[in-house]
Amino acid sequence: MEHTVNQITVCGSLQALPEFSHENHGKRFYRFMLEIPRLSGAVDILPVIAPETVMNSIDLSGGEMLTVTGQIRSHNSRSNGVRHLLIFIFASDIVAEDAEPLNEVVVTGLICKDPIFRRTPLGREICDVMLAIPRAFRRADYLPCILWGRTAQEVSRCQIRDQICIRGRLQSRIYTKLTEDGPQERTAYEISALSAEIIETED
Numbered sequence: 001m002e003h004t005v006n007q008i009t010v011c012g013s014l015q016a017l018p019e020f021s022h023e024n025h026g027k028r029f030y031r032f033m034l035e036i037p038r039l040s041g042a043v044d045i046l047p048v049i050a051p052e053t054v055m056n057s058i059d060l061s062g063g064e065m066l067t068v069t070g071q072i073r074s075h076n077s078r079s080n081g082v083r084h085l086l087i088f089i090f091a092s093d094i095v096a097e098d099a100e101p102l103n104e105v106v107v108t109g110l111i112c113k114d115p116i117f118r119r120t121p122l123g124r125e126i127c128d129v130m131l132a133i134p135r136a137f138r139r140a141d142y143l144p145c146i147l148w149g150r151t152a153q154e155v156s157r158c159q160i161r162d163q164i165c166i167r168g169r170l171q172s173r174i175y176t177k178l179t180e181d182g183p184q185e186r187t188a189y190e191i192s193a194l195s196a197e198i199i200e201t202e203d
Contacts, residue, residue, distance in 0.1 A: 063098035
């Protein structure tokens with residue numbers, strides 16, 4: 001069975017107007033934040049980077065919501081000698097339309113760190129997994145994923161280089177990090193799994 005390697009479709013509203021992000025190999029890219037409400041009432045605020053060609057193709061008369069299709073990418077950034085893993089949506093298509101909020105992710109990759117299994121104070125089972133998702137030119141995106149309940153139990157028994165397919169959503173989570181300058185509020189991005197399939201590979 002073929003498994004989707006890296007695909008995300010989100011529909012939300014602009015938090016602010018897109019701004020120029022960077023230029024690479026003569027191509028210009030823009031960045032904006034998309035607000036996507038959950039059924040629970042919480043809101044995920046997700047970073048999107050889009051090529052100028054995609055931005056120029058948007059017909060804003062279609063509606064007040066933006067539907068973005070693309071992939072979840074990661075980039076290692078270094079500041080003050082500290083590495084940060086930046087997670088963002090790389091848009092291949094953007095459509096303005098009047099549609100319901102949407103946040104759907106399908107990724108398939110290799111576990112690249114030992115899964116971390118834990119329980120919340122209320123006894124809920126959680127498993128944290130880092131997936132390496134292959135990309136063109138022998139590159140890879142490294143995406144943190146969080147699994148729950150029975151799915152967390154099953155994946156916690158996996159080993160490094162086991163392959164899994166996860167379906168879920170990309171979520172934002174605010175946390176406080178203690179630094180030399182005192183506590184700082186930061187935002188983490190991770191895939192919250194609705195389901196996971198462990199893919200058996202042929203020896």
